[in-house]
Amino acid sequence: MPKHPWQNALKRLFPEILLDEPMSRYTSFHIGGPADAFLTVHKGGDLERLYAFARDHHVKVTPFGWGSNVLVLDGGVRGVVLRLGGPYARVRFSAEGLVWAGAAVRLPRLVVACAGKGLAGTEPLVGIPGTVGGALVMNAGTREREIGDIVSSVDLFDIEALEPRRLGAAEVRFAYRSSTLDGTLVLGGTLALKAGDRVDIMDRVRRFQKRRLETQPIHTFNVGSTFKNPPGRFAAALIEAAGLKGLAHGGARISPMHANFIENFNGARAADVLALVEAARTAVRAGEGIELELEMKTLGEAASRQA
Numbered sequence: 001m002p003k004h005p006w007q008n009a010l011k012r013l014f015p016e017i018l019l020d021e022p023m024s025r026y027t028s029f030h031i032g033g034p035a036d037a038f039l040t041v042h043k044g045g046d047l048e049r050l051y052a053f054a055r056d057h058h059v060k061v062t063p064f065g066w067g068s069n070v071l072v073l074d075g076g077v078r079g080v081v082l083r084l085g086g087p088y089a090r091v092r093f094s095a096e097g098l099v100w101a102g103a104a105v106r107l108p109r110l111v112v113a114c115a116g117k118g119l120a121g122t123e124p125l126v127g128i129p130g131t132v133g134g135a136l137v138m139n140a141g142t143r144e145r146e147i148g149d150i151v152s153s154v155d156l157f158d159i160e161a162l163e164p165r166r167l168g169a170a171e172v173r174f175a176y177r178s179s180t181l182d183g184t185l186v187l188g189g190t191l192a193l194k195a196g197d198r199v200d201i202m203d204r205v206r207r208f209q210k211r212r213l214e215t216q217p218i219h220t221f222n223v224g225s226t227f228k229n230p231p232g233r234f235a236a237a238l239i240e241a242a243g244l245k246g247l248a249h250g251g252a253r254i255s256p257m258h259a260n261f262i263e264n265f266n267g268a269r270a271a272d273v274l275a276l277v278e279a280a281r282t283a284v285r286a287g288e289g290i291e292l293e294l295e296m297k298t299l300g301e302a303a304s305r306q307a
């Protein structure tokens, strides 16, 4: 039974919408309570209808990508969780090394498509499992390259005007795992790449992928780095030095392979992950006087005590 009257009204507008949908189905952590509504939008007109409805009914809309950088809390997400599909899952190449990728395109697919066209620049991003939308918002990247380094323009949905809008690279600020795109709805982005030799590019892609396989627990349920690296230090080394590698709480543990990853190894709840976050912060603060800052995002609300 839907809890809010607006849920049924929205279902009439979008019959395919999922109500009270467990978010654990959509996160790489396999954790998360129910979203009041979960909608995948396949055409531009639907965004106008959704955001007009949300404005009129005072319902929050939360954009969502591949769920590979979010801890959805056990009480779930109020309002609508929005995922993009259809035209936003396309990649288009144009002259002079420009590639437009919809927000729903996943980075590994984009990297391989660019390599296939003999375009260099995205290779270090190959092991990042999220979407272009999530990557632009997070300024996802590695030591070698952040996506913000190669952005030429970003397409947004203007929530006030209910229409798409293009921002030039100079209108967006990218910083370490953050950008001024947070809080907007990103529809896609254009990247500026350089022509190169296809075989060399593919070689680099394979090398980046191999390094990741050797150093990160990528076959477990996780969201990549839990914390940002403090200036000049590595969060993983600080947590490991505090003796917390392998520490478990409920069904979650600090990865025995990489101390800045938390793994859901046995039906963990978000509360288990947060307990480990707190343990790591407390230990690193006590040992080194360093305050660890979260890289993963939290979404939604904690479960009530009765839940």
Ligand SMILES: Cc1cc2nc3c(=O)[nH]c(=O)nc-3n(C[C@H](O)[C@H](O)[C@H](O)COP(=O)(O)OP(=O)(O)OC[C@H]3O[C@@H](n4cnc5c(N)ncnc54)[C@H](O)[C@@H]3O)c2cc1C
Pocket: 028, 062, 063, 064, 065, 066, 067, 068, 069, 070, 084, 103, 127, 128, 129, 130, 131, 132, 133, 134, 135, 136, 137, 138, 139, 140, 141, 142, 177, 181, 182, 183, 184, 185, 186, 187, 217, 218, 222, 223, 224, 225, 297
């Ligand atoms: C095994 C593993 C390895 C990883 N390695 C890396 C790494 O090396 N470097 C790195 O930077 N990250 C890494 N990550 C984290 C993650 O993949 C990236 O942050 C990725 O860019 C998140 O994209 P997503 O689509 O999953 O976003 P989500 O997790 O779905 O969302 C992340 C944030 O972006 C917002 N968002 C998503 N889509 C949109 C949109 N279209 N418009 C507006 N807001 C949006 C969400 O509201 C949320 O706040 C890793 C994750 C895993 C699981």
